[in-house]
Amino acid sequence: MDTLDRRIIAALRENGRATYAELGRQVGLSASAVHERVGKLESTGVITGYHAMVDPSSVGLGVTALIGIHSTDTADDEDVAASLALLTEVESCYRVAGEESFVVKVRVATVDELEQTLGRLRRIAGIARTRTTLVLSTRFEGRPNTSEVDTRDE
Amino acid sequence: MDTLDRRIIAALRENGRATYAELGRQVGLSASAVHERVGKLESTGVITGYHAMVDPSSVGLGVTALIGIHSTDTADDEDVAASLALLTEVESCYRVAGEESFVVKVRVATVDELEQTLGRLRRIAGIARTRTTLVLSTRFEGRPNTSEVDTRDE
DNA sequence: ACTGAAACTGAGGAGGG
DNA sequence: CCCTCCTCAGTTTCAGT
Numbered sequence: 614m615d616t617l618d619r620r621i622i623a624a625l626r627e628n629g630r631a632t633y634a635e636l637g638r639q640v641g642l643s644a645s646a647v648h649e650r651v652g653k654l655e656s657t658g659v660i661t662g663y664h665a666m667v668d669p670s671s672v673g674l675g676v677t678a679l680i681g682i683h684s685t686d687t688a689d690d691e692d693v694a695a696s697l698a699l700l701t702e703v704e705s706c707y708r709v710a711g712e713e714s715f716v717v718k719v720r721v722a723t724v725d726e727l728e729q730t731l732g733r734l735r736r737i738a739g740i741a742r743t744r745t746t747l748v749l750s751t752r753f754e755g756r757p758n759t760s761e762v763d764t765r766d767e
Numbered sequence: 768m769d770t771l772d773r774r775i776i777a778a779l780r781e782n783g784r785a786t787y788a789e790l791g792r793q794v795g796l797s798a799s800a801v802h803e804r805v806g807k808l809e810s811t812g813v814i815t816g817y818h819a820m821v822d823p824s825s826v827g828l829g830v831t832a833l834i835g836i837h838s839t840d841t842a843d844d845e846d847v848a849a850s851l852a853l854l855t856e857v858e859s860c861y862r863v864a865g866e867e868s869f870v871v872k873v874r875v876a877t878v879d880e881l882e883q884t885l886g887r888l889r890r891i892a893g894i895a896r897t898r899t900t901l902v903l904s905t906r907f908e909g910r911p912n913t914s915e916v917d918t919r920d921e
Numbered sequence: 922a923c924t925g926a927a928a929c930t931g932a933g934g935a936g937g938g
Numbered sequence: 939c940c941c942t943c944c945t946c947a948g949t950t951t952c953a954g955t
Contacts, residue, residue: 614825622826625819629783634948646923648950659825664818664911665779671768671813672776674912679833679861679870694906701914706906707833716833716900720912746870752848752860755909757818758828758874760855786931800940802933 614659617642621650622660626757629663666755674720676727677748680734681713688739690714696737702730713744768813771796775804776814780911783817820909828874830881831902834888835867842893844868850891856884867898 620640624631633644633651640647654660669675684693690708697706697717705718721727727745734743774794778785787798787805794801808814823829838847844862851860851871859872875881881899888897 619826622819622821626821627818629817629819632948633950643924644948645925645950645952649922657825658822661820661822663783664781664820664909665776665783666815666818667776667780668813668815671811672773677861679863698907701912704910704912705908707831707902707908708904708906709833710901710903713900715906716902746867747864748861748870749864750862752862752869753852754859754861755818756858758855758858787933788931797941798931799933799942803939806933 618650618654618659621647622654623757623759625651625660625663626759669720673722676721676724677751678719678721678727679746679748680717680719680731681744681746682715682717682734682740683712683742683744684714684739685741688714688741690739693737693739696739697734700730700733702726772804772808772813775801776808777911777913779805779814779817780913783819823874827876830875830878831905832873832875832881833900833902834871834873834885835898835900836869836871836888836894837866837896837898838868838893839895842868842895844893847891847893850893851888854884854887856880 617640621636624636624639633647636642636651637644637647642650651660669677682693682697684690693715694706694708697703697715700719702719702721703717704720707716708714709716719727719730721730727747731743731745734740771794775790778790778793785793787801790796790805791798791801796804805814823831836847836851838844847869848860848862851857851869854873856873856875857871858874861870862868863870873881873884875884881901885897885899888894
């Protein structure tokens, strides 16, 4: 993991469909060298995948909410997390410190569906209470943090 | 926006580097037909981009926090959002309903850096108070909601 | 670990139904 | 809106250094 790797990663975070040839031009390597490096980054789990970003409302998911989840005293958080994973409308799931056990991000089509989701959440064993924060607008999301942290090698 | 488009979108959310030929095989179209459809989805803003996903701790960003932001009474939320956008450690920014004006997701290397970020936030004009929730672990994040919503055409 | 050569495959545009 | 060509560029492997 050196500076070259970091520059390749930054470029791929910006444009996940960049060609190896293009990446090579940007960092000053041949396409095959980039190909080799990216392959290693993928197989060592540094790069976990490539995904198209989609405008949620264009695919009928215009309602976003952040939901804090209070577990019951006896709850097994692993079980709760597993149950949350089964709900497709739960897009992200964070185990957090504080009064709440989890914070999840949910995306649905309508507030009616949100209500249904809250009902489903409350029926999960181990969930005592939820606290919902409705998202009015997403200013930006999943932005690549190109702080280009340090220049140290691995 | 028909079923074919939705299937192409779902495939690209899963694998953003899928080739047009591969997508064509999956949905039963020629590569050029897929090429044409994807081009339209991109230019109409349905697909907003392609990004490599990276394991945050592998790039030295092992600390994640969710921060609720209370604005001052006189704050202009547009200005606050603009100021938040200037902080590279702020990865996502949501305008929300409720007591807080914004919820942001922040990723930094250490808790020391988190402290610095909180300091920077408090110095932003229009921000009265912050409430930080430390993420202990990310169970899953940005998962494609393949609820394959409806089968209606556009 | 990178380069350059070579064989292969996909990209992307033209033309036609 | 989709297909079939066609050409060029990128991918991917491999021998060499």
